[in-house]
Amino acid sequence: PANGSANGAAPKETVTPANVISKEAIDGLLECPDTVAKLEQHLPEALRGNPEVMRSTLNSPQFQQGLQLFSSAFKxxxxxxxxxxxxxxxxxxxxxxxxxxxxxxxxxxxxxxx
Amino acid sequence: MAVNGQWCLIESDPGVFSELIKEFGCNGLQVEELWSLDESAFTDLKPIYGLIFLFKWKGDSEEQGKVLYGDTEVFFAKQVINNACATQAIISVLLNIQNPEIKIGDTLTQFKEFTSSFDPALKGMSLTNADRLREVHNSFARQNMFEFDSKIPEKDDDVYHFVAFVPYKGRVYELDGLKPGPIDHGSYTDDWISVVRPLLQTRIAKHAATEITFNLMAVVGDKLLDLQKQLESVMGDEAFVGDIKEKIRVEEEKRANYKIENIRRKHNYLPLIMEMLKILSEKGMLLPLTLKAKEKIAAKDAPKKESSLS
Structure with a gap:
């Protein structure tokens, strides 16, 4: 597959963690208080304890950048x-x-x- | 995160730059982004101590103004490494501020004195090796989750170039670390922006024609300090008090957001993402979400194939 683009076509896009952890997936995770509590432990202290801050953090360009980085690393x-x-x-x-x-x-x- | 002695790439953002110069030890300054070259956009930000112009560098040379060689009174350093060029442009602005009310702090003052007799190349070398400045700069580096991610090509790896514009003793200078010296753009009487605005208009028009992206930042006086002074001076005049208090509220909210954004910027999301994947897997959601994402990608690809057949 590495030389699949030899005929000039763009390399085929594959599913990445960034595609899967979509807005929909995040909304689903945030519905459950237990899950929120688990996820919060992995955020800096200043961003804990407030569901709205949590939501906006997971929708922020900075988290998206982290997801992209994770996806590249996974690939x-x-x-x-x-x-x-x-x-x-x-x-x-x-x-x-x-x-x-x-x-x-x-x-x-x-x-x-x- | 940062490899010893290296300068990391940092995001070009007013919140990053404002906090960066505070941590350098500067008082009474902040950085604002300009979204337009209209006169009113500049008026709102005054006093403006310097401008930082960022554009995608294509290796071509600007032919405006006159390059000064040899020793110049205006601080100018050659650019030695790429990743630091935003910070270098900002430091160039800070070191050329003539207003005695603005305190640039011990670190920068010492650096300025230490390098005062150096030529531009040696000034650039000294800047590159200034540990404290590099340390602060690197603390704003975008997160590096893994040692190896530097090997992964990033789509925004294009080379961006920053130049600074400053007023200095009645003349406007452009400080471009890739040039041999500061560029003299002539004199101004009251308002240096009246010289630099048409200059930027010409340059942006030229860049826009070749689809080069650019942005413009301004190093300006601390808005909150200014508003608090204003509040004192109009004390009692209700018509103004409400207006100024509202501006203070907006400015404070903006700073609170900068703070949160910078915390988000500096955070490593690896453990959080791992936890998300684990939870999604435990809940049986990981596979359905993956298949759904796959469908979405396929749907996005499909119209392209059709058009290539026709």
Whole structure:
């Protein structure tokens, strides 16, 4: 697939974490207070404790930039060790090593089915 | 985050620059973005101590004004590295401010004295090696989640170039670190903006023709201090008090937003995003959302294919 653009066509766009963590996904996450509490722990103190600040942070250009950065890093395959260390399975980790987010998600879904 | 001795790329934003110069130790100044070259846009911001003009650099040379060689009284440093050029343009403005009421702080004052006898190349080298200035600059670097992300090409990796315009003892100078010296744009009597405004209009017209992006920042007096002084001077006159208080409220709100934005800017979102993925996976939402995103991309691609067939 690396030389798929040899005929001049743009390389095919694949799903990235930035596509998946969409506004809709974020809205869904913010509906659940338990989830909000979990997510808040990963924000700087100054941005905690206020649902509106949380919402605007997740919709901010700065967070979007972080998502884009994460997506690029995922694509490069170099996040795989991190994914494994966070408890995702080996097969999910292997998918992550290939940089294919969809394959990673499918591997994660398969593992939870078992 | 920052590799030793390196200057990171920072975002060109009035909130970033305003906080940056405060942390350099400056008092009584802030940075504002200009959205128009109309006279009124400048009037609202006065006093203006300097302008910073950013544009996508294509390696071509401007042929306006007269380049001064050798020792100049106006502070001018050659640009040694790319990533620092916004900060360098701002520092060039700060070091040329003649108003004794403006305090640029110990760090910059010492730097100015230390380099006063240096030529522009050595001034540029000294700036590059100024640890405290670099430290503050790098604290505004956009988040680097991972060691390796510097290897990933960014779409905004285009080379941007910053030049500063300053009034200095009755003349207008352009400070472009890629030039051998400051550029003299002639004298002004009361208002230096009357010299620089037509200059910028010509330049932007030229850039707009070749679709070059640009923006314009102004180093201006501290608005809040100014408004508080105004409030004191009109004390009792209700017609003005309400108006000034409203302006103070707007300015304070703007600063509170800058603060939040800068906190967001400096934060590393990696753990948060990992947590989001975990939670979405636990809730069984990750796969459906991924498939939905995939559909969206496919739908976006589809019309393109049709048009390429016709």
């Amino acid at each position: 490069s395959g170099q996040l795989a060790p991190l994914m494994k260390s966070l408890g995702f399975t080996d097969s999910a980790g292997n998918a992550a090593a290939g940089g294919d987010f969809e394959a990673f998600v499918r591997a994660v879904a398969d593992a939870t089915k078992e």
